[in-house]
Amino acid sequence: MGVGPGDPALLTVAAVRAIEAADVVTxxxxxxxxxxxxARIAAPWIGPEQRRLPLLFPMVVEAEPRRQAWHAAAAALAAEVRAQRRVVLLCEGDSSLYASCSYVLLALAEREPDVPVRVIPGITAAAAAAAAASSAGMPWPLALQQEPLWIRPTPETQPELEQLLEQASAAGAVLALLKLGHRWSWVQPLLAERGLLEQSLFAQRVGWPDQLLARAAAVSPAEQPYFSLLLIRQGWPAVLP
Ligand SMILES: C[S@@+](CC[C@H](N)C(=O)[O-])C[C@H]1O[C@@H](n2cnc3c(N)ncnc32)[C@H](O)[C@@H]1O
Structure with missing residues (x-):
């Protein structure tokens, strides 16, 4: 289930009810x-009587340890269900968007197809960032009228980002770039060069007490933490209030 980007108040009622009803919280x-x-985001909703079960997802590039981890997690969840225990798997943001629990969902479907699964969506960081900016006096509609919204990992290289910016501009698309982190040190100068800093919103640790929301122009081009994203709007529809 998705637990939203950081603020425990941004879990859905469905997510809170499912946690409250769980014997095991993974x-x-x-x-x-x-x-x-x-787990930190959902902490206020987890009771002391509920068993906590961390599932290890190693952050490595090799495929095999990651595959093993997804299958081990699926096996652990299935074992709880077979023992008649209600189990939830928490997932940061939305549960279907660049989420570890999606791999567990796929592993479960492959190896334990009889285990019943319910997926509860969560508020994704990009939506929370737009809402937080709008609440802070920087109106940031994610998409209007016919505009596409492209949610992407930040490209690995400068030429790839340049190409993406051109494609987005041609399509009138708003960009939400995730996994920005250390790439910000070269993304910021590139946006400056293209005159896009004022149209871009930098959002870090949205929903956490140390949340940072700023126009990209105000954020120095140093490496940033992993929980950072960028919203880029290169234009607006013709008809606006
Ligand atoms: C693996 S993706 C997970 C996305 C998540 N499932 C969602 O729906 O937002 C991780 C990326 O999401 C973005 N992100 C997640 N939570 C964030 C937050 N609280 N503040 C800013 N960015 C966040 C960052 O770009 C981070 O690198």
């Missing part, structure tokens, strides 16, 4: 001793 961690972002 959540992804990159290291076994880590607390896990999704």
């Amino acid at each position: 959540y992804p961690v990159a290291r076994l001793e880590a607390e896990g972002m999704a």
Whole structure:
């Protein structure tokens, strides 16, 4: 289930009810001793009587350890269900968008097709960033009228980003670039060169007490934490208030 981007108030009623009804609360961690972002977000909704079960998803590029982790997680969830326990898997943001739990969902469908699954959507970080900016006096509609909204990982290289910006401009699309983090050190100068800093919103740790929302022009071109994203609007529809 999606638990939203950071603020525990941004879990849906359905997510809170499912957590409250669970015997076991599982959540992804990159290291076994880590607390896990999704678990921290949902912490106010998890009771002391509920068993917490971290599921290890190692942050490595090799395929095999990741495949093993997804299958191990699916097996652990299926074991809880077979033991008649209600189990939830927490997922940061929305549960279907660049989410570890999507791989577990696929592994479950492949190896445990008889295990019943319910997926609860969550508020995605891009939507929360737009709402937070609009609430802070920087109106940031994500998409209007016929505009497409392209949600993408930030490209790995400058030429790829240049090409994406050109394609988005030609299509009149708004861009939401995730996984910005360390790439910001070269993305910022590129936006400056193309005169796009004023039309771009930088959002970091949306929903957390140290949330940072700023026009891209105000954010220095240094590496930024992983939980950072960028919204880029290169134009507006002709008819507006
Ligand atoms: C693996 S994706 C997960 C997306 C998540 N499932 C969602 O629906 O938002 C991680 C990326 O989402 C963005 N992100 C997630 N939570 C964020 C937050 N609270 N503030 C800013 N960006 C966030 C960052 O770009 C981060 O690198």
